[in-house]
Amino acid sequence: PFSGKRSRFCDWRDYILKCLLVTSNLLFTVLGLVTLVVGLWGLINKESFAQEKISGIRTDPMLLFTFLGFILALLSLMGCVGALRENMCLLRTFSAVVLVLVVAQVLAVVVLYSLQGQIEDYLRSGMLAAMVRYQNDLDLRFITDEIQMGLQCCGADTYRDWGINVYFNCSAPGVQACGVPPSCCIDPLENGTVWNSQCGVGAQKLDEFSAQSVIFLGGCMGSISRWIEQHSGVIVTVVIILLGVQILTLFITAHLLQKIRWNVFNNRILFNISIVNAKCRPKCESI
Numbered sequence: 001p002f003s004g005k006r007s008r009f010c011d012w013r014d015y016i017l018k019c020l021l022v023t024s025n026l027l028f029t030v031l032g033l034v035t036l037v038v039g040l041w042g043l044i045n046k047e048s049f050a051q052e053k054i055s056g057i058r059t060d061p062m063l064l065f066t067f068l069g070f071i072l073a074l075l076s077l078m079g080c081v082g083a084l085r086e087n088m089c090l091l092r093t094f095s096a097v098v099l100v101l102v103v104a105q106v107l108a109v110v111v112l113y114s115l116q117g118q119i120e121d122y123l124r125s126g127m128l129a130a131m132v133r134y135q136n137d138l139d140l141r142f143i144t145d146e147i148q149m150g151l152q153c154c155g156a157d158t159y160r161d162w163g164i165n166v167y168f169n170c171s172a173p174g175v176q177a178c179g180v181p182p183s184c185c186i187d188p189l190e191n192g193t194v195w196n197s198q199c200g201v202g203a204q205k206l207d208e209f210s211a212q213s214v215i216f217l218g219g220c221m222g223s224i225s226r227w228i229e230q231h232s233g234v235i236v237t238v239v240i241i242l243l244g245v246q247i248l249t250l251f252i253t254a255h256l257l258q259k260i261r262w263n264v265f266n267n268r269i270l271f272n273i274s275i276v277n278a279k280c281r282p283k284c285e286s287i
Contacts, residue, residue, distance in 0.1 A: 021083045021252050028076035036069030061139045086260050095253045102246050124221055127156045145183035154184035157219035160204050178204040184215045
């Protein structure tokens with residue numbers, strides 16, 4: 001009786017673990033497909049595929065969303081189907097890829113922590129490059145505006161960094177000369193409703209005392225550093241949870257693989273016993 005209860009308990013436990021694996025992978029499949037659709041929508045909406053400059057497509061941020069969404073959806077679908085069909089090949093491949101991803105993420109965390117100074121330089125170079133292409137790349141403009149409005153900053157280190165842009169440079173012939181984008185303005189909305197695209201005109205000509213009532217003076221690199229310091233606990237918690245979920249997935253997949261192998265082994269034994277019984281039955285009946 002005890003062995004029977006234990007067997008039923010193990011069956012229920014295996015069933016619950018299998019359901020957890022299928023459900024989690026199904027959710028990640030949906031998340032991957034949503035990310036993939038967002039990336040493709042961004043590329044198509046921007047008409048990147050219609051442009052002749054292939055280099056513009058390679059550097060498009062939406063391409064990262066498309067790639068990550070495709071990989072996440074494919075990997076999660078592999079785990080979901082492998083668990084449902086109890087396919088050892090799919091589960092082994094899924095487990096191997098997840099293991100590689102876990103190791104890569106751990107190494108990435110170690111590298112990011114040990115190279116904080118260099119990463120800040122890379123971020124500064126990236127933001128300056130985005131500022132140069134501000135008018136020519138809709139995605140980079142959107143990202144730059146969101147960073148400046150969200151963190152209430154302007155430029156990489158100072159608002160005068162916008163002089164690197166050919167349109168905002170003080171030697172430019174246009175209206176935007178010596179100005180900054182509206183996302184640098186403290187109040188970019190005119191009368192609280194209409195976006196005022198001229199609120200940053202001539203801001204680079206102002207001294208800091210005069211400019212502080214119109215635009216944000218601080219650079220975004222300092223704001224990003226302060227934001228990371230303030231939210232370091234949340235970031236660490238999220239990283240630990242994500243790694244924990246992936247490691248738990250590895251253990252569940254390994255347990256399911258062991259169960260499948262055990263069932264295959266038992267079925268082979270039962271099959272061999274049935275063959276032996278079938279061969280022995282005529283002899284026993286003749287006796």
